[in-house]
Amino acid sequence: MKTLILALTYTVTAHASEIRNILFIVSDDLKASVLGCYGDTVVRTPNIDKLASRGMVFEHAYCQAVWCAPSRASFMAGQYTPRQDAIGMGEFFREQDIFSARVGKIYHMRVPGDTVAGTDGADHPDDWDVKINAQGLEAHTPGLYALLNTDIETTEMQGRQSTGTKHRMFVTVKSDDTSGADQPDYKAASSAIALLNKHKDKPFFLALGFVRPHYPSVAPKQYFDHYPLEQIKLPKLLPADLNDVPKEGRTGNHGLKNGISHHIENQKKMWQGYYATVEFMDVQLGRVLDELDRLGLRESTAIVFTSDHGYHLGEKELWEKYNLHEEVSRVPLIISAPGYPPGRSTSCVELIDIYPTVTTLAGLPAPSHTDGYSLTPILKDPTHALRAAAYSYYAKGHALRSENSSLLSFPSGDCLYDMRKDPHQFYNLATNPEYRPQLESMQRKLQEKLTTLSPPPIEKRKK
Structure with missing residues (x-):
């Protein structure tokens, strides 16, 4: 573990009191490894990459819950398991007489269900002075529809998989509307731009939630064309x-259960749809950041960009989320704050750290109820460490990720991965005598973590 003593090797040229505004941007089901600034060479994410060049990129940021509803509730409360004393992030800003607004998906909303209906989902009204939902037709967007695990393509509107249906996560739609103006993320960006203009003269906390790249993979057809199938390489698989x-x-x-393993070309089309929706989301993010610059707000606004969890796209023959492997637990996290230098940090951080970080950046008193740490020391010095490892959970399983090791712990046994030699977690070293000391060290750290937590919630997955 790196030293916990802050090395003052970076000069901060602005004080937190000069940061008046917070722009908190959450993408949905976005894995860190698919972004250009995290090393992907195929995707087009110029706006996220530009934000990364102006901010701190956290290489080892992890969600606490590896599925939507509890993850969002956790980081909005700043607690591993939200307790009765939790005051939501937006509510905290409202209590400081700072305007607080939500556009799109911040707390859990069913996608596509709440997106189609334009409903609030599991929102917390006390967090917001203004809330705006962004509707869309989702799978019923006019265009070429595909259900890739059953090898169906059609332009017909009838029979499309949507809210509550079994295979909705394998839907792509190449939208006929090339402007993208009918899409929820376009509408969310437009609403955020309107709010920036209306409230630019006073401090604000604006939470902007995009729904892409969450399924269904819907975007204007030209975005799909940017990713020819012959340029897409599928993840390496090991037998069993x-x-x-x-x-x-x-x-x-x-x-093998959902059928997509039988359609190699369609697996590439899943990646194509994911890339297309990531790029489309990136374009909408760019519209908002450009407006922030045009209004002269960049020098008084701290920007946080992240996602609720990652995603499997065929790694280990798995799709979606709901497990503790790296593709799901690791998330992008970029913080660009006036006066703090850009950089990259390999220190382990958690999504619950966002809450105390943004309040500190805004010069507000630290919320006493949060379990996280303010990341401002790392914003000053990327080699600074606040914790030895990051914690995630799912059902009866727990994960602990240090800079070099990953422990997945379950009632019937553990997995230990050497992340320097095996970043894709192919080889479980828990029974390897050579790694016994490393295993025992990680197990002790996990037990120490668990003694400080309330039992994590075990939720049934809601369709």
Whole structure:
């Protein structure tokens, strides 16, 4: 573990009191590894990459819950498991007489369900002075519809998989509307721009939630064209890769069960749809950031960009989320704050750290109820460490990720991965005598963490 003593090697040229505004941007189901600033060479994310060049990129940021509803509730409360004393992030700003607004999905909303209906989902009204939902037709957007696990393509509107249907996560739609103006993320960006103009003269906390790249993969057709199938390489697979994982850790949507494993070309089309929607979301983010610059607000606004969790796109033959492997637990986290230098940090951080970070940046008293740490020391010095490892959970499983090791712990056994040699977590080293000291060290750290927590919630997955 790095030293916890702050090395004053970076000069901060602005004080937190000069940051008047917070722009908090949350993408949906976005894995860190798919972004250009995190090393992907195929995707087009110029706006996120530009934001990264002006901010701190956290290489080892992890969600606490690996599915939507509890993850969002956790980071909005700044607690591993939101307790009765929790005051939501937006409500905290309202209590300081700072305008607080939500556009799009921040707390959990069903996608596509609440997106189609334009409903609030599991929102917390006390967090907001203004809330705006962004509707869209989703799978019923006019255009070429595909259900890729059953190898269906059609322009017909009838029979499309949508809210509550079994295979909705394998839907792509190449929208006929090339402007994208009918899409929820376009509408969310437009509403955010309107709010920036209306409230630019006083401090604000604006939470902007995009729904892409969450399924269905809907975007104007030209975005799909940017990713020819012949340029897409599928993840490396090992035979029986999950055999050395305890039964509780094999959770997720397996390709052999849902059928997508039988359609290699369609697996590439899943990646194509994911890339297309990531790029479309990036374009909408760019519209908002450009307006922030045009209004002269960049020098008084701290920007946070993240996602609720990552996503499987065929790694280990798994799709979606709902397990503790790296593709799901690791998330992008970029913080661009006036006066703080850009950089990259390999220190382990958690999404619950966002709450105390933005309040500190805004010069507000630290909220006493949060479990996280303010990341401002790392914004000053990327080598600074606040914790030895980051914690995530799912059902009966727990994960602990240090800079070099990953421990997945379940009632029937553990997995240990050497992330320097095996970043894709192919080889479980828990029974390897050479790694016994490392295993025991990680197990002790996990037990220390668990003694400080209330039991994490075990929720049934809601369709």
